[in-house]
Amino acid sequence: MQFEFVGNDACVRMTGDLTFTDHVAFKTMTDRLFGGTDQFVTMDLAKLEFIDSAGLGMLLLARDVADKAGRKLVLRSPGGQVKRMFGLTKFDTLFAVEE
Structure with a gap:
């Protein structure tokens, strides 16, 4: 997985694959993402x-x-295999998902 922050660090764009091997990079990314206000x-x-x-x-x-931080996480534009996985696992009911 690769990621880049867009604008004020309240939005991150993810590319590639998100798998177990990305847990360290994901933690680093989320620390920054939730570090703002x-x-x-x-x-x-x-x-x-x-x-x-x-x-x-x-x-x-x-x-x-x-x-826990009193903030709302929004997942934007999942497509392809990611969207199919969200449907199979009902993730689209657990998150705010923007198409």
């Missing part, structure tokens, strides 16, 4: 090509961090 934080998944069960688990952890 914005009420809403966004993960743009439009260019994320693949997610496995560990990647889904990392998103759940990020949601928990957001909840």
Whole structure:
């Protein structure tokens, strides 16, 4: 997985695959993402090509961090395999998902 922050660090654009091997980079990214004061934080998944069960688990952890901080995590534009995984696992009911 690669990531880049957009604007004021309240939005991150993720690309590539999100798998277990990305847990350190994901933690670094979420520390920065939730380090600000914005009420809403966004993960743009439009260019994320693949997610496995560990990647889904990392998103759940990020949601928990957001909840504890009183902030809202929004997942934007999942497509392809990522969108299919969200449908199969009902992640689209656990998160605010923008198409």
